[in-house]
Amino acid sequence: MHNKFQKMLPISTAVMLSIALPTMAAEQVVKIGHVAPLTGSIAHLGKDNENGARLAVEEINAKGLMIGEKKIILQLDAQDDGADPRQATQAAQKLVDDEVVGVVGHLNSGTSIPASKIYSNAGIVQISPSSTNPQYTQQGFKTTYRVVATDVQQGPALARYAHSAGLKKVVVVDDATAYGKGLADQFKKAAQEKEGLHVLLHEATNDKATDFRAILTKIKKLRPDAIFYGGMDATGGLFAWQAKQLQITAKVLAGDGVCTENLANLAKDATDNVICSQAGMALEKMPGGAEFEKKYxxxxxxxxxIYAPFTYDAVYIIVEAMKRANSIDPAKILMEMPATNRVGVIGETKFDEKGDLKAPVISLYNYKNGKKTLLNTVKM
Structure with missing residues (x-):
C-alpha cells in the first residue's frame, strides 16, 4: 500500500499543478511608479502623496482588474527623491529600469522638470499631482501631465486677492527653487499689472534656510501691507513666525507649498496672518472629498x-487609460491619455494638448486659530 501511494503521488501532484498553473499564468504584476520626498523637511508632504497613490492601488486590487484575459495585480513602486533634482533623476531612471507602466510624481516642480526628460525618453506617462511651474508641460514632451492648476493661474489669483483686499505695498521673497521662484515671478508680474498695487522689493533665500531675520529686518523698514513668500511650508512657516517675532504686521501671502495642515506646527500663532492658495479644489468642495477623507x-x-486626493485620482487615470488601451504596454497607455475624461475625487479631469487641466480651480485659504479655512474658490 505504501508503494502504491508513492506511485500515485507524482500523478496527483501533476494534476494539481495542471489546475494551478493556468490560474498563476492568468495573473500579472504591473508596477505604477510614485516619486516624492520621503526624507528631508517636506517628507510629510511626500508621504501624504504616496498614501493617496497607495490607497488607490489597494482599492483597485481589492475590486479586481482585468486587462485582456489577465488578472492584473498593481504594485506601487515608491521612490524617494528628497526634493532634490539630482536624486529625482536617479529615482526616475530606477522606475524606468523597474519597467513601470506609468508614474505619479514628482511632488516638486524642481524635481518633476528634470525627471520628465527621462520619462519622455522611455515613453512612460508622468502625471504630477502637485507641480505647478508652467515649464513642466511646456517642454514639448507627450508624456507630461498634471492634475493641478499652474502658477500662471495661482500667482494672479493671489495678486487679485491682494488688490481686492486693499493691500497697496507688497514685498516678494522666494526660496530660489523652480517652484518658489516660478510662483513668485508670476505673482510679481500680476501684481505689477494691478493699479494701486506696488512691489517694493524682491528678495531670494533658499529652501534649506531657517533664519530669515536679516531679510525680515530689511523688509520691516519698508512697512509693506503684504509679503509674498514663494516656497514650501517647512521654510514658509518659520518665515511667518519670525516675521511676527519682529512685530511685522504685514499679511503673508503664499502658494500651495505653504498651504498645508502642518503649517500651524511651524508658524505657531503666526498662521492667523497667512493667506495661501491651493492649485485645486478644496477637500470639502471636492465631489468625493468627504468619502475619500474617511477612507484615508x-x-x-x-x-x-494637501495633495493625497490628487495622487489617488492620478493612479485611477493611468488605470483607466490602461483599460481603454486593453493593454499594459506603456506606449499604448500613453496613446490613450489625451482621451482622459474622469470625474473623480478631485472633480472633472480633462487635459489640453500640453497635458494641463482644461478647467483648473484655485482655492484660497486663511487660518483661524491654526486651522486651515477656505476663503474662496476661483475657477480659471
Missing part, C-alpha cells in the same frame, strides 16, 4: 496634508 483616515490614521 481609516487606512493611515493621520490627516490629509
Amino acid at each position: 483616515l481609516k487606512r493611515f490614521e493621520t490627516p490629509i496634508q
Whole structure:
C-alpha cells in the first residue's frame, strides 16, 4: 500500500499543478511608479502623496482588474527623491529600469522638470499631482501631465486677492527653487499689472534656510501691507513666525507649498496672518472629498496634508487609460491619455494638448486659530 501511494503521488501532484498553473499564468504584476520626498523637511508632504497613490492601488486590487484575459495585480513602486533634482533623476531612471507602466510624481516642480526628460525618453506617462511651474508641460514632451492648476493661474489669483483686499505695498521673497521662484515671478508680474498695487522689493533665500531675520529686518523698514513668500511650508512657516517675532504686521501671502495642515506646527500663532492658495479644489468642495477623507483616515490614521486626493485620482487615470488601451504596454497607455475624461475625487479631469487641466480651480485659504479655512474658490 505504501508503494502504491508513492506511485500515485507524482500523478496527483501533476494534476494539481495542471489546475494551478493556468490560474498563476492568468495573473500579472504591473508596477505604477510614485516619486516624492520621503526624507528631508517636506517628507510629510511626500508621504501624504504616496498614501493617496497607495490607497488607490489597494482599492483597485481589492475590486479586481482585468486587462485582456489577465488578472492584473498593481504594485506601487515608491521612490524617494528628497526634493532634490539630482536624486529625482536617479529615482526616475530606477522606475524606468523597474519597467513601470506609468508614474505619479514628482511632488516638486524642481524635481518633476528634470525627471520628465527621462520619462519622455522611455515613453512612460508622468502625471504630477502637485507641480505647478508652467515649464513642466511646456517642454514639448507627450508624456507630461498634471492634475493641478499652474502658477500662471495661482500667482494672479493671489495678486487679485491682494488688490481686492486693499493691500497697496507688497514685498516678494522666494526660496530660489523652480517652484518658489516660478510662483513668485508670476505673482510679481500680476501684481505689477494691478493699479494701486506696488512691489517694493524682491528678495531670494533658499529652501534649506531657517533664519530669515536679516531679510525680515530689511523688509520691516519698508512697512509693506503684504509679503509674498514663494516656497514650501517647512521654510514658509518659520518665515511667518519670525516675521511676527519682529512685530511685522504685514499679511503673508503664499502658494500651495505653504498651504498645508502642518503649517500651524511651524508658524505657531503666526498662521492667523497667512493667506495661501491651493492649485485645486478644496477637500470639502471636492465631489468625493468627504468619502475619500474617511477612507484615508481609516487606512493611515493621520490627516490629509494637501495633495493625497490628487495622487489617488492620478493612479485611477493611468488605470483607466490602461483599460481603454486593453493593454499594459506603456506606449499604448500613453496613446490613450489625451482621451482622459474622469470625474473623480478631485472633480472633472480633462487635459489640453500640453497635458494641463482644461478647467483648473484655485482655492484660497486663511487660518483661524491654526486651522486651515477656505476663503474662496476661483475657477480659471
